[in-house]
Amino acid sequence: MMKRVYVNEKWCLGCHLCEYYCAFANSGLSDMVLALKGKPIYPRIHVEGDEKISYAVSCRHCEDPICVKSCIAAALSKDNGVIRIDKNKCVGCYTCVLVCPYGALAPGEDGVMQKCELCLQNECGEPACVKGCPNKAIVYEERGEMI
Amino acid sequence: MKKYVIIGNGAAAVNCIEGIRSTDEFGEIVVISEEKHKVYCRPLISYYLEGKTDLSHMGYRGEDFYEKMQCRVLYGRKAVAILPESREVKLDDGTVVAYTDLCLATGSSPFIPPFEGLSSVKKQYTFMTLDDAFGLERGICQSDHVLIIGAGLIGLKCAEGIAGRAASVTLCDLADHVLPGILDAEGAALVQTHLEEHGFHFCLNDSVARFKKNTAYLKSGAVISFDVLVLACGISPNTSLFQDIGGEVGRGIVVDDRMRTSVENIYAAGDCAEGADVSTGRKRVLAMMPNACMQGYTAGVNMAEGNKVFDKALPMNAVGFFGLHVMTAGSYEGELYEEKTEKTMKRLFTEDDLLKGFILIGSDERAGIYTSMIREQTPISSVHFDLLKKTATTAAFPAETRRKKFGGVV
Ligand SMILES: Cc1cc2nc3c(=O)[nH]c(=O)nc-3n(C[C@H](O)[C@H](O)[C@H](O)COP(=O)(O)OP(=O)(O)OC[C@H]3O[C@@H](n4cnc5c(N)ncnc54)[C@H](O)[C@@H]3O)c2cc1C
Ligand code: SF4
Ligand code: SF4
Numbered sequence: 001m002m003k004r005v006y007v008n009e010k011w012c013l014g015c016h017l018c019e020y021y022c023a024f025a026n027s028g029l030s031d032m033v034l035a036l037k038g039k040p041i042y043p044r045i046h047v048e049g050d051e052k053i054s055y056a057v058s059c060r061h062c063e064d065p066i067c068v069k070s071c072i073a074a075a076l077s078k079d080n081g082v083i084r085i086d087k088n089k090c091v092g093c094y095t096c097v098l099v100c101p102y103g104a105l106a107p108g109e110d111g112v113m114q115k116c117e118l119c120l121q122n123e124c125g126e127p128a129c130v131k132g133c134p135n136k137a138i139v140y141e142e143r144g145e146m147i
Numbered sequence: 148m149k150k151y152v153i154i155g156n157g158a159a160a161v162n163c164i165e166g167i168r169s170t171d172e173f174g175e176i177v178v179i180s181e182e183k184h185k186v187y188c189r190p191l192i193s194y195y196l197e198g199k200t201d202l203s204h205m206g207y208r209g210e211d212f213y214e215k216m217q218c219r220v221l222y223g224r225k226a227v228a229i230l231p232e233s234r235e236v237k238l239d240d241g242t243v244v245a246y247t248d249l250c251l252a253t254g255s256s257p258f259i260p261p262f263e264g265l266s267s268v269k270k271q272y273t274f275m276t277l278d279d280a281f282g283l284e285r286g287i288c289q290s291d292h293v294l295i296i297g298a299g300l301i302g303l304k305c306a307e308g309i310a311g312r313a314a315s316v317t318l319c320d321l322a323d324h325v326l327p328g329i330l331d332a333e334g335a336a337l338v339q340t341h342l343e344e345h346g347f348h349f350c351l352n353d354s355v356a357r358f359k360k361n362t363a364y365l366k367s368g369a370v371i372s373f374d375v376l377v378l379a380c381g382i383s384p385n386t387s388l389f390q391d392i393g394g395e396v397g398r399g400i401v402v403d404d405r406m407r408t409s410v411e412n413i414y415a416a417g418d419c420a421e422g423a424d425v426s427t428g429r430k431r432v433l434a435m436m437p438n439a440c441m442q443g444y445t446a447g448v449n450m451a452e453g454n455k456v457f458d459k460a461l462p463m464n465a466v467g468f469f470g471l472h473v474m475t476a477g478s479y480e481g482e483l484y485e486e487k488t489e490k491t492m493k494r495l496f497t498e499d500d501l502l503k504g505f506i507l508i509g510s511d512e513r514a515g516i517y518t519s520m521i522r523e524q525t526p527i528s529s530v531h532f533d534l535l536k537k538t539a540t541t542a543a544f545p546a547e548t549r550r551k552k553f554g555g556v557v
Contacts, residue, residue: 006554009546048542050534057541060554069162069444070437072190073200074207089204091194094465094514098474099437102552103513103539143554 002081011137014054019043021132025124044116058116059104067096149174155252156180159417159443166447176218192280193308248450253385255418263357271376274305294373302379317348399432404458406446416442426477477504
């Protein structure tokens with residue numbers, strides 16, 4: 001069993017703050033204003049929904065990840081349950097976008113794919129979206145396996 | 148103890164090894180690899196020529212993969228016959244390798260029509276292997292005019308790969324539009340315009356009547372002179388080993404949803420195999436990476452007495468040319484929903500309450516949400532299709548489905 005990011009639709013305000021925290025955590029910069037102000041952001045979590053409901057979506061770290069099996073460059077891999085991406089291998093072919101059932105991958109500023117790696121690879125060390133959510137709608141916990 | 152033999156060393160073979168090892172730690176594994184390279188990402192050979200990747204990033208697995216998996220690879224060896232009675236495979240050097248379970252992961256070969264005068268062409272290449280890419284890298288210079296026969300995925304990817312290394316690139320195809328295996332005529336027209344803007348020339352609905360040295364005489368009467376010829380006319384599955392022992396072969400080696408063939412203890416996976424396509428229910432060769440990996444892994448698990456079914460195969464392709472992305476899946480049958488602009492196109496095909504297929508050109512939508520609907524055969528009546536057809540979003544699913552999908556059991 002491993003910890004994953006889960007979102008409670010009832011609590012999600014649709015405020016998009018998680019997207020900002022995500023983009024900041026992965027910017028490698030220490031000043032949030034410097035990292036984000038006036039720039040388009042490329043977060044690895046995104047809020048979906050309409051006027052009635054909203055919820056944030058990020059990689060489910062699938063048990064049997066179809067993205068890993070499909071990647072033409074072997075840029076995606078499973079490392080202790082975490083689905084990682086090697087940005088130096090990705091060629092931006094969009095095959096992973098074509099297969100991920102959750103819409104959890106999207107290209108970053110440089111055209112290379114990005115996805116949630118649970119902030120294990122950056123300074124944050126644990127999901128920044130969870131820490132930053134003002135309404136505690138996003139949690140990081142063990143619940144069982146994803147298909 | 149089991150003795151697994153795998154013929155081929157591509158993506159299907161490697162996933163087969165992983166499938167075996169997920170179930171059997173100890174059985175012996177022997178891989179027969181005609182190519183002298185460790186497994187590499189075949190689709191990256193065009194990116195290599197384009198300079199978008201390099202050899203150090205093209206490995207399909209880490210340097211120590213075979214060691215870790217405890218398998219022996221016979222590089223540069225070709226299997227020439229299967230001896231089903233004695234359960235052995237005969238190699239080109241006369242040696243035999245015994246198996247308890249055999250996987251055919253032989254991939255496909257370039258199909259070369261019998262063109263008149265082809266042997267008079269000095270610089271001719273196919274585009275399937277890393278060695279083909281090395282050959283082209285050495286064989287082309289900046290002043291060369293390149294003629295590519297075939298405007299399908301491999302021909303076009305090759306064209307993109309060498310565009311910066313040649314003076315001009317012309318593509319000729321029998322079909323009346325580019326990417327005939329993937330796109331309909333209107334979608335193809337968008338892609339063709341984009342490619343023409345990048346300097347490619349096309350001779351479609353035409354074919355070569357004969358070659359004479361550096362000249363191609365086309366059926367239409369057109370005459371093209373070139374320095375380098377690339378033959379990308381299509382691929383044919385490598386099935387002959389299996390055909391020779393009387394196994395069931397259609398276009399590819401026929402497999403069931405556990406990748407078993409018609410012959411006991413022989414499995415097949417990848418480009419050489421023909422399994423069921425969920426979008427039509429018919430058997431079909433699906434020569435693409437995701438399928439090779441899924442089939443290979445499934446074969447491996449079942450060879451090792453595990454139990455795995457892969458019955459969700461779909462034709463699907465994501466391919467980009469000079470920044471224009473094309474994503475397609477399923478079959479283009481049934482009722483059409485369409486959105487178009489000058490540079491983009493979205494087509495969804497629905498029938499009997501199911502999404503059957505789609506074409507997305509110039510889009511960065513989260514297409515996997517559509518693909519999974521085809522794969523899972525989700526009834527359209529169970530989702531808000533009016534919302535979904537406009538945008539690929541999970542918001543179109545009922546809250547209950549979403550809760551299950553995202554694991555948010557609260
Ligand atoms: C230029 C190019 C671009 C592509 N782009 C894409 C893409 O963008 N997306 C996508 O999904 N797919 C793409 N593909 C297709 C994809 O590469 C194949 O579907 C995939 O590699 C199939 O894997 P496989 O293991 O079945 O076969 P292969 O990778 O072809 O491996 C088969 C191996 O078996 C060996 N072999 C054959 N017969 C014998 C024998 N008798 N003895 C010993 N060895 C033998 C062959 O030498 C070969 O190395 C592309 C292919 C090419 C050529
Ligand atoms: S990117 Fe998509 S398919 Fe891959 S592990 Fe994450 S949710 Fe699963
Ligand atoms: S876009 Fe990158 S990560 Fe996604 S399948 Fe292609 S190479 Fe792999």
